[in-house]
Amino acid sequence: MRFRALTINVRQFLDVRAGEAARIGLMAGFLFFLLAANNVIKIVRDSLFLSRFPITQLPYVYLLAALLASAVITIYSRYASRLSFSQVILGSHAFIISRLIVFWLLVVFYDFGWVLYAFYMWSAIVGLVAVAQFWTVANDMFNPREGKRLFGILTAAGTLGGMAGGFGANWAVSFLFGTKQLLWLIVGLFAGAFGVAWYAVRERETVLGANQRENIPPREVPARDRDGVVRTLYNSRYLQLIAAVIFLSVIVSTLIDYQFKAAAKEAYRSTDALAGFFGSYYAWLSVITVLAQLLLTGRLLMGVGLTPSLLVLPLALFAGSIGLLIWPGLFAATATRLAEASLRTSVNHSGVEILYLPIPDFVKKKVKVFLDVTVERLGDGTAAFIILFSILVLGGSGVSLLSYFSIGLILIWAAVVFVVQGGYMEALRRGLAYREIALKEVRIDYADKGTVEAVLKTLEDKDEQSLLVGLDLAEKLDPKVVAARLPRGLLQHSSPAVRGGAIKILALYPDATTLKALTQMLQDENKEVQAQAISAACAIFKGDAITVVSPYLESPDPQVKRRAVECLLHHGDEVTRAAALNSFRKMVNDSTAEGEQGRVEAGRLMGEVYDPEFSAHLGRLIREDESLPVIRAAIAAAGMGKYPGVVRDIILRLGSNTTKAAAREALIEYGEIAVKELRTALFDSRVSRDIRLNIPRTLSKIHSQSAMNALLGGLLEEDRSIRFKVILALEEMARRFADLKVDREIIESAIMSDALLYYRRFVLFIALFGHQEKSLGHGESLLYFALTDSMDRVKERMMWLLSLIYPTKDIRRFWAGLNSGEPNKQADAIEFLDNLLTGEIKEYVFPLFTDAPQAQRFRASLGFFGMGTIDTESALRALLEQDDMWLRAATVWEIGIRGLTGFRDPIAEFLDSDHLVLREAARRVIHGI
Amino acid sequence: MEQGTLTTLEKVIFLKSVDIFKHATIEELGGVAALTKEVHFEPGETIFREGDPIDAIYLILKGRVAVEGNEQVVREVGEKQAIGTVAALDLKPSMHTVKAIDPVYALKLNAQDLQDILSQDFELVQAVIRALCQLVREFARR
Structure with a gap:
């Protein structure tokens, strides 16, 4: 029981939701083993290489590794595309284990110098391929929203693995065996990764099947999709931008790595001292990375968004490079390297992984390993050239000079991050568009x-x-x-x-x-x-x-x-x-039944020929005539002739089903002339509601800024049905007449006002119903549905309003995704909205649609009103005070169902209500109580 | 169940459970409820006859009715279900004969009244269309 409670607490702390525990557990274990193995490889590699060769040999290894990467990626791509995904993952791990054993034999029994070169290059590529494969599986197993929430846990698990690998290697070397025997520890860790991967690829297939995502076997891939990786990159600006981000970051990273290793070799001359220093470094690196991962990654990505998160690393390295110029030496180099390595594998890595999310599966599978391996190695190679240029051309060790190169590259990197954000939004848009049937106007x-x-x-x-x-x-x-x-x-x-x-x-x-x-x-x-x-x-x-x-x-x-x-x-x-x-007067004044057709024809005539005298005739016919055909003909004629004196009479005909179509057409004919009267009627509470309800649509068809402004004023209307009509009308108007100006401030204010209404309802709803799922029958909760209906309507209004200040297509795509009923599409839609909205509007609107747990949303909603909590009784009392008569009646009914005798007095006040429904409900409930 | 005993809110609660109105708000259903009246049919009594013009929708509160075509029972309709909906909306004659199997209590909603309230309430129209679309999708999935 205690263990179960602890498990629940841990899941809540980590924000792991129902059905996610197994997936996240498997993937966390997978990355733990991979990064533990990776760290041990680095300790073995760096200790053996730097203790045997001078630091100036390092750029050549970077270069050779870059060349080798091209060969490896060619072979990998050729075989990977012929094999199933599980074969690729498991086969790669088996291959790595077998090569490690071969290296152990060569290092222990032969001790050739070239073996250390080979091991350095091989290890650099192996670590990257394995980790890239891991993230491909992860991207398949989690949708964008889950990714934003859970990738932090994965990378934290990986960092813990790295920490365990560092400490384990240090301890093993100190107490068990020499550095070369650590290769067996790496074999063991990769064997562990293989075991977890076995289950992970099966889980991935289950997830893909459930989500009905594309997982097209190679033979079924259309010809255009079998294009090479380079052509795919050539055709996609977005992929090029991702590649540029990776490329620039790797160059800077390698320059800083070189500066760090040079400073370490300078400070620690003996192999043991060097190994001790690297052990401490990797251990502390892991600790800092864990902290960055747990405290920064999620908060940054969810809090400030993708672009600022991707800028954290370049900004930190910019500061570090300045520091290296001012205070060169081991401290500044280690601090910069620690910042680089910890932020790159935490915040930056999670951010870059999110950039991959909107890319279709078949493209992702094809390019991700190329970007993560070849582009990274190309970055290493470029960095190697820069280092060699610095050493051979500029003279000296070139360590400090490298900071100037770093600063220049960091500035370009930051600029690319800004550009890639636009590409990310566009890719998400396309992703959503694939799932929508666009209706084109004919x-x-x-x-x-x-x-x-x-x-x-x-x-x-x-x-x-x-x-x-x-x-x-x-x-x-x-x-x-x-x-x-x-x-x-x-x-x-x-x-x-x-x-x-x-x-x-x-x-x-x-x-x-x-x-x-x-x-x-x-x-x-x-x-x-x-x-x-x-x-x-x-x-x-x-x-x-x-x-x-x-x-x-x-x-x-x-x-x-x-x-x-x-x-x-x-x-x-x-x-x-x-x-x-x-002759005309005889026709128009003949008010007998027999004269009806004459009046109709007189009406038509007044539309064809303008005469000031006709205005009075038209007004009388529209107001007083008993014949519908006559009224319609007069209304149409007034519109054709634009007689200003009868606009008000026509507006008053908007409330009748039999005349509203004719009245609307006529008012649209009037255009600008009718706007002032329409606006006055819209805001005049003495005018019949049936009439006012028809005004927004009429205004929306008049192409004038004053009509638009009249509608914007209608957003403040208290009657929700009229306001909804106003919103629909505004949306239509903005779409039809793109030249008219929509006042963004008014729209934002209306959105925020609606959002607050939603949060008020939501707080009361949760206080009363918590997590219940109700179905209706006699005696069941009408209030439950009154509140959910009300919240749904607010969301719908919000969608229309958002489409006035954001691209309509984007908002519609979001709405279609959200209402698709498919969790994956819903997650894509929410992710899209997360990136689309900005500023204060985002603060108000996004929590309405977020997929955060209900308890979290409840707390956030209470926060809008500065409340800590609310109990059932307070919620019911608040609802009884609402202006909405139906909500009050449903609340009275709810009190009756719950048998709450303490509410007898406030309910008794409704026994004399003007509203029949409220009276009936109060009577029944008082009787029941 | 006695006739004429339902309050407006009880009618609203009932209407909310009927497919065609499930997306409507209680305020909108309040408008519909005000137009309904409770009716009763004895077992065997004919509610519609095939080819007759439909003047109302019947929303069954209690009991069952048999829907017959070519003098055979096509299906049975029970509580919280509506009969005559499509014909009341498209104003075409009934495709089936409908008879009460048990004593049937129902809410009667006059077709013209429904048309009138739909013509005045755009949000109710949307709610009804949404419900009809859902039925069409379910039918297409079968």
Whole structure:
């Protein structure tokens, strides 16, 4: 029991969550063995080499190691791609063990100088290959979020391994056997690594299967994916940047390593003293690395983010190099080297591993070993050239001069870190995009030649509906093109609607056939055709048509009469215009049921022809007419003519289902003119809520900064439904009209206000329900769902608001990933958001979406209100005081379910509530209590 | 269960458990609850007949109903399930005949009332669409 409690405490301290213990345990053990072996190798290698050869030989070893790396990587890549992943990992370890035994035989029985050269170079490559393989497995077994949280533990375990290796080797040399026999200790440690790797690769397969990640066998990889490592690097700027970070860091590291070893050799002449110094150094290095790992890595990566974490090492080395210039000697060299080695294997290493996370598996597998081995060796080689240049050209040992090179390289390194951050975000974006189906807006290009042909083709059809659709489309095309090719047979079509549609188009570019047909159509028995013919005659003959058209003012058909009035108002003299207006007034003032069609036509007329007198008629029709068709026609006409006096009347029609579509269209036609009235109505609590709910969408379709500003003001609206509509409208507006300015401060303030609302709800929710998972039935918690619904809605609002100040696509990708229901995609999405958000907004928003344990989020949420804790009773009392009537009612209900008699008095106050639901709930609960 | 005894909150609790409304908030469901009325059917009583226009959704509080096609029982529908949803949304005639097996208590939601409240509440529309999408996905997975 005590052990179990201890285990739980350790897991909580390390932030290891359910289902992760086995994975993290295996991988921690794996790295422990690898780095223990690596440290012992270094002690053996450095002691044997430096005690036998002068320090100036070291650059040649660096160079030879770089050359050897190219050969090794070629062989490794060739065989690795033919074998399964488990074969590669386990085979490599078996190969390393066998080579160690061979080296032991050569070192102990032959003692050739070249063997020490070979061992130095071999050990440099082996350590890197094994560790690179380890991180490839680790990246497969943990998603980005888990990686950020748990990689610190892994590297700490590895560092503990290094410490154990250092102390173990020191102790073994002092009390058991000589340095050369340490090779057997290395064999034992690699055997341990092999054993753990055996289980780790199996666990990896289980994880990959569960996550349905790609694990494509080599034969199934598409040709483009089989490109060489170099081509892959050539095609990826992001990989090039990672390579540059690694390359520069290794050069600096090697320069500092050389300065450190030169200072050590200078200070300690004998082999034993040198070995003792290296033993202490590796032991202290491990201690410092553990501390850096435990205290810095997680805090830096999660706290300040990737870029600052990647800058810690270069900044420390910059300071160290300055120190070496001012106080050259063993102390400064050791301190700089300790800082370099501890930070590189802790903070920097975890940061670079995170850079690999968004890279697809098949690319990662191909390039990671190349970057970690070849690029590192190239860095070593470059450093070797710099050292040789310093010794041979600049003279002396060149130790101090190397600091100048280091400082220059560190500055470039820091610059590359800034650039790689952008690449990381882009790679994450792509990763998320692979999982999203992008919906593209379809646009019909009416000017397209193919479209013209297709439309004209439909006009050869015999079916009336097809012809009407074709004529509608033809109207939107270039009339010059269409009129010339329009089939003249349409003028004799049996359908009046077809004849009318055809003459309408032909009137725009009339010819002899058109005029002949027009004369016949003015006498057409069908009134719709007759009306079209009047319009066509008017369009063709203009003022000359007055004589022909005037008699139609007396037509009993409202449609025909309207066309005649319209023609005369456009082209008539004073007398005929007065006659036309009289005719119009008769139509518009006939309020009888029989006069309905006349009023509709009068309404349409007012849209076609502008006259100041019409404003009063339109206002009256929109406000008072009982006929829907009349109201709609009047609204449409007002929009077409932009009559300023009737905007308010149209807005008031937004609240009705039967008129809101027409009202919205008209207000959009008004554009800027309508914004002021719309804004006033939006903020006027005396205006019906049904009307106000429809204003945001209307404003969103008006392309003007004042409309945008009106919506931004709506973010402060207390009614949450109206605010939600405002947010949706803003999002649409920002997307459609990119030239309009979104006030970032207002949006951020709205986001933070919503975030605080969320934390308030979350605190109350946890205080009441903790970790329960509820399903509803009679008598179960409505409050549980009221609170979760409310929190979900806040998150949704937040998403829309974020899309106003961050790239919409990014926010949508994040949202899609978060709601995918797949843990891996969710982790990717959260990681993406972590890197996308910045500043104060991140402080408020990110905790809403983070995958941190609930208890941690609860503490953080309490922190927003300066609270340490909250009990159930306080939570219920707080909820009873909320403005939200439904939340209060659900709280009353919850109190009833819990049978809390202490709440009788506050609940009794609701017995006289104005709200039926609250009254009902109070009555039931009081009765129950 | 007696007829006409449910409070608005009890109706909301019940509506929240019905698939089509599970994504709606309690405030939105309060609006729906206010439009419902409790109804009762005797065993064997016909609720819809195949080809009849559907004027309401029935949300079953208690009891079971049989959904019949070609005079055979296609499936049984029980508590917390809804009948007539699709027809009430697309305003097409019923595809099946539905009869009560047991004494059935249900909430009746008039189709026109549902259409009206949907036309006024965009968030409720989203919630219903989300629930329908989920049903379509589940159906596609089978």
